[in-house]
Amino acid sequence: MAKHDTPLLDELEKGPWPSFVTDIKRQAEKNPDCWDILGQVELSYKDKITHWKHGGIVGVFGYGGGIVGRYSDVPAQFPGVEHFHTVRVNQPASKYYSTENLRALMALWDKHGSGMTNMHGSTGDIILLGCRTEALEPFFYDLTHEMGQDLGGSGSNLRTPANCLGQSRCEWACYDTEEACHHLTMHYQDEIHRPAFPYKFKFKFSGCANDCVAALARSDFAVIGTWRDNIRIDQAAVKEYIAGNIASNGGAHSGKDWGAFDIQKEVINLCPTECMWMEGDELKIDDSECTRCMHCINVMPRALRPGAEQGASICMGAKAPILDGAQFATLIIPFIKVSADNEFENVIEIIENVWDWWMEVGKNRERVGETMQRVGLPTFIKVMGLDPIPQHVKEPRSNPYVFWDEEEVEGGFERDVDEFRARHAA
Amino acid sequence: MGYDPANPMADRITDIGPPHYSKFHPPVVAKNKGKWLWHEITQPGVLVHKAESGDECWTVRVGAARLISTELIYEMCDIADAHCDGFLRFTTRNNVEFMVDDKAKVQPLLDDLASRGNKFPVGGTGAGVTNIVHTQGWVHCHTPATDASGVVKAVMDELFDYFTSMKLPAQVRIALACCLNMCGAVHASDIAILGVHRKPPMIDHSRITGVCELPLAISACPLGAVKPAKATVDGKEIKTVKVNNERCMFCGNCYTMCPAMPLADPDGDGIAILVGGKVSNARSAPKFSKLVIPFLPNTPPRWPETVAAVKNILETYAGDAKKYERIGEWAERIGWEKFFEKCNIPFTIKSVDDYRLAYDTWRTTTQFKYTNAIK
Numbered sequence: 022m023a024k025h026d027t028p029l030l031d032e033l034e035k036g037p038w039p040s041f042v043t044d045i046k047r048q049a050e051k052n053p054d055c056w057d058i059l060g061q062v063e064l065s066y067k068d069k070i071t072h073w074k075h076g077g078i079v080g081v082f083g084y085g086g087g088i089v090g091r092y093s094d095v096p097a098q099f100p101g102v103e104h105f106h107t108v109r110v111n112q113p114a115s116k117y118y119s120t121e122n123l124r125a126l127m128a129l130w131d132k133h134g135s136g137m138t139n140m141h142g143s144t145g146d147i148i149l150l151g152c153r154t155e156a157l158e159p160f161f162y163d164l165t166h167e168m169g170q171d172l173g174g175s176g177s178n179l180r181t182p183a184n185c186l187g188q189s190r191c192e193w194a195c196y197d198t199e200e201a202c203h204h205l206t207m208h209y210q211d212e213i214h215r216p217a218f219p220y221k222f223k224f225k226f227s228g229c230a231n232d233c234v235a236a237l238a239r240s241d242f243a244v245i246g247t248w249r250d251n252i253r254i255d256q257a258a259v260k261e262y263i264a265g266n267i268a269s270n271g272g273a274h275s276g277k278d279w280g281a282f283d284i285q286k287e288v289i290n291l292c293p294t295e296c297m298w299m300e301g302d303e304l305k306i307d308d309s310e311c312t313r314c315m316h317c318i319n320v321m322p323r324a325l326r327p328g329a330e331q332g333a334s335i336c337m338g339a340k341a342p343i344l345d346g347a348q349f350a351t352l353i354i355p356f357i358k359v360s361a362d363n364e365f366e367n368v369i370e371i372i373e374n375v376w377d378w379w380m381e382v383g384k385n386r387e388r389v390g391e392t393m394q395r396v397g398l399p400t401f402i403k404v405m406g407l408d409p410i411p412q413h414v415k416e417p418r419s420n421p422y423v424f425w426d427e428e429e430v431e432g433g434f435e436r437d438v439d440e441f442r443a444r445h446a447a
Numbered sequence: 448m449g450y451d452p453a454n455p456m457a458d459r460i461t462d463i464g465p466p467h468y469s470k471f472h473p474p475v476v477a478k479n480k481g482k483w484l485w486h487e488i489t490q491p492g493v494l495v496h497k498a499e500s501g502d503e504c505w506t507v508r509v510g511a512a513r514l515i516s517t518e519l520i521y522e523m524c525d526i527a528d529a530h531c532d533g534f535l536r537f538t539t540r541n542n543v544e545f546m547v548d549d550k551a552k553v554q555p556l557l558d559d560l561a562s563r564g565n566k567f568p569v570g571g572t573g574a575g576v577t578n579i580v581h582t583q584g585w586v587h588c589h590t591p592a593t594d595a596s597g598v599v600k601a602v603m604d605e606l607f608d609y610f611t612s613m614k615l616p617a618q619v620r621i622a623l624a625c626c627l628n629m630c631g632a633v634h635a636s637d638i639a640i641l642g643v644h645r646k647p648p649m650i651d652h653s654r655i656t657g658v659c660e661l662p663l664a665i666s667a668c669p670l671g672a673v674k675p676a677k678a679t680v681d682g683k684e685i686k687t688v689k690v691n692n693e694r695c696m697f698c699g700n701c702y703t704m705c706p707a708m709p710l711a712d713p714d715g716d717g718i719a720i721l722v723g724g725k726v727s728n729a730r731s732a733p734k735f736s737k738l739v740i741p742f743l744p745n746t747p748p749r750w751p752e753t754v755a756a757v758k759n760i761l762e763t764y765a766g767d768a769k770k771y772e773r774i775g776e777w778a779e780r781i782g783w784e785k786f787f788e789k790c791n792i793p794f795t796i797k798s799v800d801d802y803r804l805a806y807d808t809w810r811t812t813t814q815f816k817y818t819n820a821i822k
Contacts, residue, residue: 191496
């Protein structure tokens with residue numbers, strides 16, 4: 022029995038896409054508090070404004086992150102959502118689940134919370150949506166004891182790391198993104214749960230330059246798979262593509278007749294470095310000119326594969342616009358081996374180098390990309406103990422305002438103006 | 448025994464992290480990890496991955512609202528138990544993937560999904576529109592300028608045909624963030640739907656002393672529009688802040704730092720549309736989304752203006768771009784002046800950048816195309 026009339030939301034039960042309204046109504050039959058979610062959202066649809074109060078500091082003992090407090094500003098009307106805190110549960114790498122695990126986790130959420138979720142939050146966590154304050158500790162107790170699972174991050178800490186599904190089901194991943202993500206998540210539990218940074222810090226792990234987890238756009242520390250030898254070519258498969266026996270781009274364009282596959286037009290001419298050509302019926306690549314953009318491999322996945330000497334590029338400093346405008350991550354380490362064999366020791370060393378510096382010089386609520394902007398890339402490169410290389414920039418600077426250190430200039434900066442005036446009248 | 452409120456630290460377990468992913472891999476994935484050879488999309492929403500061993504992993508991808516109930520998740524588990532050895536996964540775009548190890552198991556799975564009404568639409572692959580990544584909106588957030596789940600539902604209803612097919616020039620990634628904080632990271636999406644505020648914050652002088660650290664509120668403003676001030680509350684002079692409205696760009700960061708500076712408003716708030724971003728490095732470098740429509744009103748429950756704007760851009764692109772061209776690549780090839788003309792979007796002063804590094808976006812060449820913008 023509906024507890025509130027929701028004529029506006031009911032409109033969202035129409036149409037072919039799955040309706041969250043229908044779904045919440047179904048949940049409300051089991052947990053009547055969910056009627057109040059609908060009731061309050063309906064009121065927002067009427068008022069065209071949110072009815073959630075600002076913030077509210079709640080959490081579980083010993084953790085500074087993992088729970089986001091939220092209270093209704095109309096609790097008398099909608100007591101079921103008076104407290105509506107978010108619980109962030111750290112997702113397993115790549116977001117694979119056994120139904121056994123997922124059912125148990127959902128049963129736990131039915132027991133302690135609203136029964137509504139986001140699968141998943143934008144950063145990657147399992148978001149359990151809507152918990153009363155007094156239920157937080159019991160939920161956390163059961164989560165750790167019964168499920169062997171833990172909260173993710175929120176606030177000025179290391180946010181829950183995330184990865185593309187990598188080698189688990191993709192032929193292009195140049196390192197084990199799942200293991201890297203899991204290992205570093207375990208290694209940095211303290212940093213995930215206890216905010217100690219100027220602001221949030223995100224790791225993301227993508228297996229190749231297609232970047233399915235948006236590491237380059239969204240993470241302070243992006244590990245993006247790449248290779249440094251030659252693209253592996255199966256010339257027999259190239260011929261099959263040319264003959265039209267294998268669908269181009271893995272069949273991704275099958276919904277429209279784009280005409281017969283044309284390797285010159287669709288692969289060679291679209292190569293951004295123009296490093297490919299045909300010799301007879303063989304595809305040739307000048308790999309020394311290749312920037313590993315992935316286009317040719319995307320179009321002919323059965324004929325072309327990333328090279329065998331694989332690793333990753335590390336880019337740093339991405340963020341959305343708040344505050345200083347959006348930034349993509351900047352290429353800092355062009356190539357590094359990423360391996361569980363050394364427990365990712367070389368990656369950890371870079372992370373800690375950045376953190377040590379950023380925790381000292383970063384301002385309150387300043388993402389590392391903004392700190393990098395403020396001090397400048399040359400300073401950041403020095404902080405990282407790196408030699409500047411052309412790969413760090415798109416192009417060299419076009420202004421001549423170079424900061425020279427005193428010790429770099431013959432005779433230093435101190436001069437005698439009287440001696441100068443003896444030779445040059447004012 | 449469960450949690451004992453009288454003794455909250457008893458038996459406490461902390462910092463155990465997530466379960467190891469390998470416990471949740473379907474058997475065919477566990478066996479062939481790192482040994483995949485190639486993949487193909489055999490029909491919209493259905494992928495096959497071939498391993499060196501000769502094994503095949505067939506994946507059926509279904510769309511889902513991001514806001515979902517435990518009841519729906521139990522139903523997903525029923526499906527995975529019946530067809531997929533009890534395993535499933537979620538994608539970074541909030542689709543659900545059901546995997547089987549034999550082609551013969553695909554059709555029964557598809558039939559099962561289809562038998563459940565419109566709860567599990569199959570698609571979201573290749574040169575189509577995949578699920579819209581989005582934020583919380585009015586369902587759960589304290590700073591939104593618009594709703595999220597509702598706008599996404601309305602847009603996806605209209606673009607449904609592009610989710611279940613692969614007839615676009617390339618994949619089109621749509622994302623929605625309900626305010627400029629961009630938890631949904633729309634700043635690098637082919638089409639970005641962004642909630643925006645248009646009124647400066649109000650100042651709740653009677654509360655500000657109790658709930659805000661004034662220096663933090665002042666330093667939160669990237670444009671220095673928030674200044675220290677004094678006000679009289681109940682006959683007493685208090686320290687507070689004032690806002691220089693001319694400098695305010697409505698980012699809402701002051702409200703994030705100071706609950707006594709709310710700026711949401713039924714008429715002020717609405718939606719901006721940005722276009723042409725991408726994350727992938729394929730062919731061209733990753734690009735930011737560019738603002739092409741500065742404001743559309745909030746019109747719940749179905750946001751017709753936003754739905755129409757998104758559909759118009761998508762279909763203009765679909766009719767004009769070359770195979771493989773992402774929306775941003777298309778717009779750059781034809782020129783942004785042509786983009787506005789072809790999409791019949793009025794160009795306004797709001798699309799001319801006046802924020803930091805704006806100069807990089809100004810035209811410093813005599814190369815341009817004549818369009819209907821030149822009278």
